[in-house]
Structures are given as C-alpha cells and as structure tokens.
Amino acid sequence: MDVAAKLSILADAAKYDASCASSGTEKRNSRDKGIGSTTGAGICHSYTPDGRCVSLLKILLTNYCIYDCLYCINRISSDVPRARFTPDEVVNLTLDFYKRNYIEGLFLSSGIIRNPDYTMEQVVKVARTLRETHQFRGYIHLKTIPEAAPALIAEAGRWADRISINVELPTPEDLDKLAPEKNLGRIRTTMGVIGTRIQEAKAERRESRKAEPFAPAGQSTQMIVGATPTPDRAILEQASSLYKEHRLRRVYYSAFSPIPSASSALPLVAPPLVREHRLYQADWLLRFYGFDVQELTTAAEPDLPLGMDPKLAWALRHPEKFPVDLHTAPRETMLRVPGLGVRNVDRLISVRRWHRVTLADLTRLRVPLKKTLPFVVTADHQPATIGGARWNAAVRPPRQMELFAPEPSVFSGQL
Amino acid sequence: MLRQATFLPTFAGWQKAARAALLAETPPDSILWQEIGENQPLLDLAEEPEPAQPARSTVKVPKKFVEVATRVACHADPQRWALLYRVLWRITHGEHQLMEIAVDADIHALAQMDKAIRHDVHKMRAFVRFRTIEHEGETWYVAWFEPAHHIVELNAPFFADRFAQMNWSILTPDRCVHWDGKDLTFTEGVPKSEAPLEDAVEPLWQKYYAHIFNPARVKVHAMTKEMPKRYWKNLPEAQLIPELLRKAPTRVNSMMAKSRASAAVDFHPAPVPESDDWAVVKKAACGCTACPLYKTGTQTVFGEGSWKSELVFIGEQPGDSEDLAGKPFVGPAGQLLDRALADAGIDRQLAYVTNAVKHFKWVPSGKRRLHKTPSPREVAACRPWLEAEMRIVKPKVVVCLGSTAAQAVLGPEVRVLRDRGTFRPSAFCEQTFVTVHPSSLLRAPDEAAREEAYRLFIADLKKVAHKMSAV
Structure with a gap:
C-alpha cells in the first residue's frame, strides 16, 4: 500500500478527534538549525467544510486496534480498511507538509497494536526522530495511552508540546457500557501523574532554561457527547473536575457522529451540533467567566437549553441579580451579563474611568443590544422592570431561531 | 494655510513627516498627506524653515500608539495617515489617555484598521x-x-x-x-x-484534506467565516470543496444504511439470573444470545466440575471438540492440560474448569472450523456468566490460562509472558494466577521447544499446587 492510500485510511481514522489546537506552547525558531517555529499563538492553516480547522497533520500511526470501544471507528469489531504507517513515513509526511506551510505540526495518535507499551513506543519514536534527527521545532501533540509504562509517557512529554488522553465518555458507567477496556479511574490517575510532571517541569524551566521541558502546552482531553443518554450536568461536572484537579488546558466536546458500521447500541442520528456548541459555551463560562458548574444547569433540568446560550439561561433563572450598572459593577458581575464577553467587559472597565458609558458606546463595541439591554443600566438607558411583562417579552429569544444555525460565538467562545 | 506633507508611505516615512508637523504645531485639518515613491524627492519638510522657537523638542506618546501605528501604516486605506496624525495630535494635546478609550470614534477607527492588519498578517501565515x-x-x-x-x-x-x-x-x-x-x-x-504552477506533494495534501473532513457534520458558514472565499483560488485544497460538499449527503446516507444493515450483529447484556443455584445459571447460559457467537457455535459450553471447588481454571473459549461435546477442555488442549495437572500433582476432578467465552468462535478453512480469538467485546458480553460462576464457586485460587482469560479477569494491562507464575488479587479472588494456555504448547515450533514450554508450564502448575496446600 502506498503512502497516499495509507494517508486516506489513517486520516479517516483520525477525524473524530476534535482537538487540533497548536497554541500555548513555548516560543521557538529555527534560526540556528532545523526547521520550524512556534509563537505561542496557534495557526489554522485551512478549514474543512465541517467547520473544523486544519492546524496539525492529524493522523493515526495505525488503525489496527485490539480494543473494542463501541463509539470508535477503529474498534476491533469494525470492518473499516486497515493500514499502518512506519514511523519514518509519518516523519517524512510531517516534514513535507510543514515545509510547504500546510501545517503547524503533527498530532499523532494510534490504535492499540500488540499491547499499550509497544504502541506508545512507536508513537514516541516518531516524535523523537522529528525532534532529534530533524531538529523539528514545530508543534507536536501526542495522544497518550493510559496503560503505557510511565517511562514512555515521560518520554512522550519530553518531545511533545501537548499530550492528551481522551476520557471519551463522561461517567464510569458509560465507559463500562461502550468501552469495556477503558477505565476512568486509570485514565484519571495517569492524567494526575502527567499534570504533576507538567507543573514540576514549568517550575524547573522558570529556574533554568536548561531544564528539560515537559509538554509545555499542557494536556487536554475529549468527551463524546450524545452516544449515551448522560445529561450535560454530568458532562460539565466531569469537565470541571478535570480542569480543577488536573489543570487540563482544554476539554473538547465532540458531538457523536455516525461512523461506518456502527453498532445499533449507538444513536444513528445526525450529530447533536447545537448541544456540542452549548457545551463549549458552558465550558468557556467555567474557565473565563467565573461560573461554578452547579450554576449552569439545575437538578430539575440537567441539560443546557438548546434555544439560548447558557449565560442567558442563568440570567433568566436569576432576575434578582439584575439590572447591572455598567458604571459601578465589579468585573465579575459584568462578566455575568448576557451578551458581554471578556474583552468587552475589560474595554468598558477601561472606558468608564474616563467617561459615562452610553448606548452608542455599546453599539461601537458591537455588543448585541437586544440581548444585553434588558439587563444593564447605562448613562442613557434604564431597562424595563426586571421580571415585569415588558421585560419578559424582551429577554425571551424566539424559540427556533438558533436551533440549526449556531451563532458565530460557537467558534470564538465569546458570549 | 494648508500644509502639504510629502513622505514615503511607510511607518518610518510618516513618522518623520508627522514629527516635523507636530513640532510646527500644524493642526490635523491643515495637513494634506501626499505619498511619494522611493525615487521621488521629498518636497516638503526639508525646504520649509523650522519655526524659530519649536513648541516642543520631543514628542512623547504611549508605547501602545507606536505599536498600533506601526501596523496601521501597512493598511491599504489612504486615509490612514490623516487618522494616525489626528490621534497623535489629540494624544499630545491634552488627551494622553486617548488610546484607552476604545469607544472614541478615532480610536475605534484605528482599532478597526489594526484588526484588519493583524487579520491579514495571520491569514498570510496560514494560507x-x-x-x-x-x-x-x-x-x-x-x-x-x-x-x-x-x-x-x-x-x-x-x-x-x-x-x-x-x-x-x-x-x-x-x-x-x-x-x-x-x-x-x-x-x-x-x-x-x-509563480510555479504545481508541486509534487500537493496531491497528498489534497488527499489529507478530503479525508480529514467529516461529511456527517457540514458547517459551511463556520468554514467560510475563517477561510473567506477570496483566499480559495490560491489554496490547492480549496479546489475540492464543491465536490466534497456535493457528495457529503450521499456519503452519510450510505454510511447509515450500511450501519443499519450490520446492526443485526449486536451485543446486549447477558440475561444472568440472580440465583446462586449453579444449575439454574447454567440453564440460563444455554439460551444466551448476548453476543453474535451463539449463531455460529453449536451450543453454550458452560463451566464444569465441582462447584464447591477451591480451585478454578479459566481458559479462553471452547474449541472444535468442546463445541461438539458441550464440555470444556476435552479436545487436544484439554488432554494436554489433564496430563500436566497429573504431572504437577493436581486432581482435575477437584477443580472447576471453565472459559472466559462460552461459545466457540471460528472461521471456516476448507472443511475445518478454525479457532479465532474472541474480541474484547465478546469477552465483555460473556463476562457476566464468569462472574456468576465465581460468585457461586467462591474459589481460593483462580488460574487464568492464556491471555484472553488473564485479561478478562485482571484487565487489559496483564501480560501472560511477563506476569506468569505470580499470584495477585483480582475481582474474583485474592490469589489469582496467570500462566500460558495449554494450546500454546501444541503450537510450539519443534519438539525441543515443546518440551521446554511443557517444563515451564509444569513449574507454574506446581506453584499452584503448593499454594493450594497452603490456603
């Protein structure tokens, strides 16, 4: 099988992983030798018609796998065509693509062949060859196998900018059901070990630039959404706990999308893209807006509403917190106003030191007035009585509007 | 009087002209900004006499202004020079904090231009x-x-x-x-x-682009927002977009149809009764359809032996002879196990013998039915039966024969060759032991290897015998 045929199969096999970020790592260049650079900011070199960016060459080393995770296209019981790259083929493909400016680097994952250690060795070998033999200074993201030996995970972290282990499903019960070989406890233990090592390496690097880096862009994970009936509340609780306990950089949510020869235990429907979008918004609220996971959903309604963003939903449950006076409110209160993003909040705080905030100012900052005005007081605006009939009419978004066309904030995460 | 400022259209050129104008206290609405080419002479500043007493000798502006101005100078809009000077003028005439006021009309216009430049810079790096x-x-x-x-x-x-x-x-x-x-x-x-017309690696890149696209989630707006159409003509991969979009619905439909067709091959939880009566459980197992193997196997081959036994052997799955006989370990591997147990001093009659999977999995090969290793999913589907057997027998020692059994009992990390010969706790038993499957001895390449493997197997079994006498 030639490289082109392998590439087709092994890109097909990799596309269900949402992560493609190339940001947040150390600054490097290749002025002295080698090839490549990183600036800390990621670059998306292309976009496919599914709206996802192409930043890294995202492939599997092989899609042969001894595991049988039901949601996965590469599970042993699936009848997809199989292929296997040699480490050198991956290295050359990465360099060829990089030199033509198609990509920021490599995101390498693999099906489990023979056993976890053997597989991890092969993955690490690709990264080592790129870094040592070719002095590759671009971005490398390695998927880690939780069952692999600690020494191999340590070496992966040495060569990679980011390492990740996918949680895949939000609860241990979901995993037992769909991925019998995976174990949430073991995954989280390994994440804990990696997280500790990342923090140590950071501290060592602050002391001395000669200290060896360890996954300077941190670790991330992915959860599949909609393959099991688990509600958003459990998904967000898992995410929040991952952020807090293991300081993950990112949790990706991937709407379960029908895969070739799927099991009937899985929903054979269009992927729940709006739900995925709401989860990303909620994720942003957890990380940048000071929301606690318990505030985003209620026990009675454990799923995020699809028809409105989660911040608006929270505001509607808490009319007593409004209106917010944009001249006097502290930052954390302003962050909770529907329609105000982090950047606009900071701009307003800067502006209000010098003059009174007006509606014209909000327009200039492109604040969505319809959404925001019922919740704020400005120099020339006072909203209708909170909770009154006029207010209620103003805050309820038309039901169907967003169901099939998520607003642009899906991509920026700014609410 | 209108002052004409001629300058090279770069940040440095404008900076020089702007400094001179500022030193002359020329207000923004009195300057006409005139770009010139590299080879044209600078008319204005050199010829105009410096004012006798400059209002100021240096121009101090916030660092942020210089950063933004450096970028905005690259903007294509000819109005940028006048805007930059107007902001510079205001900053130096009582509005030192101006850059902080994002909602000011001039600052807003400047920010929009700056944003356009940063965007363009970023897209060039990308595309x-x-x-x-x-x-x-x-x-x-x-x-x-x-x-x-x-x-x-x-x-x-x-x-x-x-x-x-x-x-x-x-x-x-x-x-x-x-x-x-x-x-x-x-x-x-x-x-x-x-510019060159082609490149040898481009077809590979296009192949990658086509295959990393997931046709089940089309979001054209999301794509064009970040990769506007105006860039498409110079992007080799963008040539594929119309075709990918056209074929996406058909691809998804055929994928779903194929999935529906294969959905008959399916798994559901094994119907294990809650009873502690071995016979009741065995009877239920005989009707098990938890995984598709019941369709090709002749019958369920349940565990056998004394269910009051303290010792349990777990194999992989029944083979051809076992499938026909309905009893575990009666074929060639079973006979070898009998011999080895006797040599190690263990009475098989006192042990309970079973398999991780209770149906024979095979593929046809000529007239023979060739053994095929069960998938982890089949093992998982069958595990409730094994759990029930262990619940009833409550063994003091469990011996896993081979990798399938070992992984079913101890989890996927266990390695037979690495971990054989040692006792460790499992969900079933405090003393769980791993060794090879007797069939691996039958597969040894020659007589010498077979003898060596047999010797090691006996050594393992003797450890079990020893442990049995201890517990």
Whole structure:
C-alpha cells in the first residue's frame, strides 16, 4: 500500500478527534538549525467544510486496534480498511507538509497494536526522530495511552508540546457500557501523574532554561457527547473536575457522529451540533467567566437549553441579580451579563474611568443590544422592570431561531 | 494655510513627516498627506524653515500608539495617515489617555484598521502555500499570496524564523520577499504568472484534506467565516470543496444504511439470573444470545466440575471438540492440560474448569472450523456468566490460562509472558494466577521447544499446587 492510500485510511481514522489546537506552547525558531517555529499563538492553516480547522497533520500511526470501544471507528469489531504507517513515513509526511506551510505540526495518535507499551513506543519514536534527527521545532501533540509504562509517557512529554488522553465518555458507567477496556479511574490517575510532571517541569524551566521541558502546552482531553443518554450536568461536572484537579488546558466536546458500521447500541442520528456548541459555551463560562458548574444547569433540568446560550439561561433563572450598572459593577458581575464577553467587559472597565458609558458606546463595541439591554443600566438607558411583562417579552429569544444555525460565538467562545 | 506633507508611505516615512508637523504645531485639518515613491524627492519638510522657537523638542506618546501605528501604516486605506496624525495630535494635546478609550470614534477607527492588519498578517501565515522549484542546483520554496494590505515586510521575519534553513520566496502583487538562508530581501510585486504552477506533494495534501473532513457534520458558514472565499483560488485544497460538499449527503446516507444493515450483529447484556443455584445459571447460559457467537457455535459450553471447588481454571473459549461435546477442555488442549495437572500433582476432578467465552468462535478453512480469538467485546458480553460462576464457586485460587482469560479477569494491562507464575488479587479472588494456555504448547515450533514450554508450564502448575496446600 502506498503512502497516499495509507494517508486516506489513517486520516479517516483520525477525524473524530476534535482537538487540533497548536497554541500555548513555548516560543521557538529555527534560526540556528532545523526547521520550524512556534509563537505561542496557534495557526489554522485551512478549514474543512465541517467547520473544523486544519492546524496539525492529524493522523493515526495505525488503525489496527485490539480494543473494542463501541463509539470508535477503529474498534476491533469494525470492518473499516486497515493500514499502518512506519514511523519514518509519518516523519517524512510531517516534514513535507510543514515545509510547504500546510501545517503547524503533527498530532499523532494510534490504535492499540500488540499491547499499550509497544504502541506508545512507536508513537514516541516518531516524535523523537522529528525532534532529534530533524531538529523539528514545530508543534507536536501526542495522544497518550493510559496503560503505557510511565517511562514512555515521560518520554512522550519530553518531545511533545501537548499530550492528551481522551476520557471519551463522561461517567464510569458509560465507559463500562461502550468501552469495556477503558477505565476512568486509570485514565484519571495517569492524567494526575502527567499534570504533576507538567507543573514540576514549568517550575524547573522558570529556574533554568536548561531544564528539560515537559509538554509545555499542557494536556487536554475529549468527551463524546450524545452516544449515551448522560445529561450535560454530568458532562460539565466531569469537565470541571478535570480542569480543577488536573489543570487540563482544554476539554473538547465532540458531538457523536455516525461512523461506518456502527453498532445499533449507538444513536444513528445526525450529530447533536447545537448541544456540542452549548457545551463549549458552558465550558468557556467555567474557565473565563467565573461560573461554578452547579450554576449552569439545575437538578430539575440537567441539560443546557438548546434555544439560548447558557449565560442567558442563568440570567433568566436569576432576575434578582439584575439590572447591572455598567458604571459601578465589579468585573465579575459584568462578566455575568448576557451578551458581554471578556474583552468587552475589560474595554468598558477601561472606558468608564474616563467617561459615562452610553448606548452608542455599546453599539461601537458591537455588543448585541437586544440581548444585553434588558439587563444593564447605562448613562442613557434604564431597562424595563426586571421580571415585569415588558421585560419578559424582551429577554425571551424566539424559540427556533438558533436551533440549526449556531451563532458565530460557537467558534470564538465569546458570549 | 494648508500644509502639504510629502513622505514615503511607510511607518518610518510618516513618522518623520508627522514629527516635523507636530513640532510646527500644524493642526490635523491643515495637513494634506501626499505619498511619494522611493525615487521621488521629498518636497516638503526639508525646504520649509523650522519655526524659530519649536513648541516642543520631543514628542512623547504611549508605547501602545507606536505599536498600533506601526501596523496601521501597512493598511491599504489612504486615509490612514490623516487618522494616525489626528490621534497623535489629540494624544499630545491634552488627551494622553486617548488610546484607552476604545469607544472614541478615532480610536475605534484605528482599532478597526489594526484588526484588519493583524487579520491579514495571520491569514498570510496560514494560507501561504509553498511549491518547490529547482534553481541553480538548489531547491527553492516559492509561494504566491495576495494580501489585502501592505504586510509583506511586516510579516517576513515570521517566515524567516520558521523556514530559516530553507531557500524561499513569497511573491505577491504588492511586494515580494526572498530568503536565502541568511538575509531577507524585498523586490517589487509581480504577476501571478511568475509563480510555479504545481508541486509534487500537493496531491497528498489534497488527499489529507478530503479525508480529514467529516461529511456527517457540514458547517459551511463556520468554514467560510475563517477561510473567506477570496483566499480559495490560491489554496490547492480549496479546489475540492464543491465536490466534497456535493457528495457529503450521499456519503452519510450510505454510511447509515450500511450501519443499519450490520446492526443485526449486536451485543446486549447477558440475561444472568440472580440465583446462586449453579444449575439454574447454567440453564440460563444455554439460551444466551448476548453476543453474535451463539449463531455460529453449536451450543453454550458452560463451566464444569465441582462447584464447591477451591480451585478454578479459566481458559479462553471452547474449541472444535468442546463445541461438539458441550464440555470444556476435552479436545487436544484439554488432554494436554489433564496430563500436566497429573504431572504437577493436581486432581482435575477437584477443580472447576471453565472459559472466559462460552461459545466457540471460528472461521471456516476448507472443511475445518478454525479457532479465532474472541474480541474484547465478546469477552465483555460473556463476562457476566464468569462472574456468576465465581460468585457461586467462591474459589481460593483462580488460574487464568492464556491471555484472553488473564485479561478478562485482571484487565487489559496483564501480560501472560511477563506476569506468569505470580499470584495477585483480582475481582474474583485474592490469589489469582496467570500462566500460558495449554494450546500454546501444541503450537510450539519443534519438539525441543515443546518440551521446554511443557517444563515451564509444569513449574507454574506446581506453584499452584503448593499454594493450594497452603490456603
């Protein structure tokens, strides 16, 4: 099988992983030798018609796998065509693509062949060859196998900018059901070990630039959404706990999308893209807006509403917190106003030191007035009585509007 | 009086002219900004006499203004020079904090221009596509790009950092930049026809692009928002977009249809009764359809032996003979196990013998039914039966024969060759032991290897015998 045929199969096999970020790592260049650079900011070199960016060459080393995770296209019981790259083929493909400016680097994952250690060795070998033999200074993201030996995970972290282990499903019960070989406890233990090592390496690097880096862009994970009936509340609780306990950089949510020869235990429907979008918004609220996971959903309604963003939903449950006076409110209160993003909040705080905030100012900052005005007081605006009939009419978004066309904030995460 | 400021249309050129105008206290609405080419003489400033007593000797502005102005100077809008001067004037005439007021009309306009430049710079870094040519015996990477603004010089160091050890050129209609491994040089813009037409690696890149696309989640708006159509003509992969979109619905439909067809091959929880009566459980197991193997196996081969036994052997799955007999370990491997147990001093009659999977999995090979290793999913589907057997027998020692059994009991990390011969706790039993499956002895390449393997197997079984006498 030639490289082109392998590439087709092994890109097909990799596309269900949402992560493609190339940001947040150390600054490097290749002025002295080698090839490549990183600036800390990621670059998306292309976009496919599914709206996802192409930043890294995202492939599997092989899609042969001894595991049988039901949601996965590469599970042993699936009848997809199989292929296997040699480490050198991956290295050359990465360099060829990089030199033509198609990509920021490599995101390498693999099906489990023979056993976890053997597989991890092969993955690490690709990264080592790129870094040592070719002095590759671009971005490398390695998927880690939780069952692999600690020494191999340590070496992966040495060569990679980011390492990740996918949680895949939000609860241990979901995993037992769909991925019998995976174990949430073991995954989280390994994440804990990696997280500790990342923090140590950071501290060592602050002391001395000669200290060896360890996954300077941190670790991330992915959860599949909609393959099991688990509600958003459990998904967000898992995410929040991952952020807090293991300081993950990112949790990706991937709407379960029908895969070739799927099991009937899985929903054979269009992927729940709006739900995925709401989860990303909620994720942003957890990380940048000071929301606690318990505030985003209620026990009675454990799923995020699809028809409105989660911040608006929270505001509607808490009319007593409004209106917010944009001249006097502290930052954390302003962050909770529907329609105000982090950047606009900071701009307003800067502006209000010098003059009174007006509606014209909000327009200039492109604040969505319809959404925001019922919740704020400005120099020339006072909203209708909170909770009154006029207010209620103003805050309820038309039901169907967003169901099939998520607003642009899906991509920026700014609410 | 209107003052005409002629200057080179670069940040440095404007800076010089602006400083002179500011020193002369010329208000913004009294200046006409006049761009000139590199070879034209500067008319204005040199000829105008400096005011006898300048109102100020130095111009101090916030660092942020200089940063923004450096970028905005690259904007294509001819009005940028007047805007920059107006902001500079206001900053130096009582509005020192002006840059902080994002909602001010001038600052807002400046921010919009700055944003456009940063966007253009970013998109150039993203969308430049090099093609290789041979030039004087060396490989050169040459790209064609059409920036919206005059950003080539601003952006060149980024490419030099990244591709420092390559020779490359980026050609644009505005400016061209070249890197020979040592220096950046800039030349006049050229037409697209100067750029190479193809590259040997591009078909691979297009293949990758087509295959990383998931047809089940089409979001065209999301794509065009970040990759506007105006860039498409110079992106080799973008040529595939119409075709990918056209075929997406058909691909998804056929994928779903195929899934529905294969959905008959399916798994559901084994119907294990809660009873502790071995016979009741065995009877239920005989009707098990938890995984598809019941369709091809002749019958369920449940565990056998004393269910009051303290010792349990777990194998992989019944083989051809076991499938026909309905009893575990009666074929060639079973006979070998009997012999080995006798040699190790263990009475098989006192043990309970079973398998991780209770149906025979096979593939046809001529007239024979060839053993096939059960998948982890089949093992998982069958595990409730094993759990029930262990619940009833409550063994003091469990021996896993081979990898399938070991992993079913101890989890996927266990390795038979690494972990054989030692006792460890499992969910079923405090003393769980791992050794090879007797069938592996039958597969040994020659007599010597078989004898050696048998010797090791007996050594393992003797440890079990020893443990049995201890517990």
